Amino acid sequence: MAFRTSLRLVVAARPAAARFYSQATTVPTSSASSVTAAQIKRDAALSHPDPAEDSASAALVREHAPYMVATYARPPPVFVKGEGSYLWDIENKKYLDFTAGIAVNSLGHCDPEIATLIAQQAKTLMHASNLYYNPWTGTLSKLLIQKTLASGGMHDATAAFICNSGSEANEAAIKFARKAAKATDGSTTNPKHEIVSFLNAFHGRTMGSLSATPNPKYQAPFAPLIPGCRVGTLNDTASLPTLVTPHTCAVLVEPIQGEGGVQVASDAFLTALARRCREVGAVLIYDEIQCGLSRTGRLWAHAHLPKEAHPDVVTTAKALGNGFPIGATLVNG
DSSP states (O other): OOOOHHHHHHHHHSOHHHHOGGGOSSOOOOSGGGSOHHHHHHHHHOSSOOOOTTSHHHHHHHHHGGGSOOOOOOOSOOEEEEEBTEEEETTOOEEEOSSHHHHTOTTOBTOHHHHHHHHHHHTTOOOOOTTSOOHHHHHHHHHHHHHHHHHTSSTTEEEEEEESSHHHHHHHHHHHHHHHHHHHOOOSSSOSOEEEEETTOOOOSSHHHHHTSOOHHHHGGGOSOOSOEEEEOTTOGGGHHHHSOTTEEEEEEOSEETTTTSEEOOHHHHHHHHHHHHHHTOEEEEEOTTTOSSTTSSSSTTTTSOGGGOOSEEEEOGGGTBTBOOEEEEEEO
16 A cells, blocks of 8 residues: 555544445445535545545445455555556556555566566466476576675575565575574474564564564464564664573574664674574574665665674565565575
């Protein structure tokens, strides 16, 4: 959805049943008798008031809502077209899109080159499974590693695992760390299995990545989550010796937290975190799904750090496909 002044105003002004068509039990009318004078005055002052209850948007939402699992309470506009930084809804209203698909469409909506490539590929080969080789997965993996090394990020990056989303990329990173721990840890009574993440982090909604996303709003409905997850405070260097222990197999951190409010991990903290991970043999994972791919001016947000602060694993997605579902997990040798 696009951020809009009218959206912020209406959230506070309208009850949920009137605001979200899919949640309405009855269909209110749009007559003057059903709205207040204040609402009429407010809507008249807006360039993009919410679509009316008898609009094409409302009709489409009511038609589709019974067949869709209600995972989100969405605002009323129905978007049907995008170009560059703009979206158009079914009422043909134009919006400036500040969300960019939640940090996905870095090249804008319907970038012509990407649209052409997708159309050409759809006519060539769509899917043959990962049981077989193809020319494209290896090419992307090679490009990611070469560009990473050239950018000054993750100096020992060696190989890439290609997947379908950011959450899958983080799941793969967690699994790689757990497998590495099993291969190196000889303990049978208290194995190296703990995963450390940080308050206000967001790493995904699948069970592993969700377990490392310490937000009760996301976690509570699906508890119990996977065991062994611990939570620290970003930039609290003093707590690292007790937070990251010999039982830690992985530390998952965003160099710049996205959903957490654009909170930047300091260079000193990331350097100390990397040092502590090496002391106890934990895999350091930088989640650059939102902050990576040149969003900070360099290919990776960590690229300016000294080599001793570089991660063992980098995860990416979002802008990697500009809307096409793809993710990647980069690992060192």
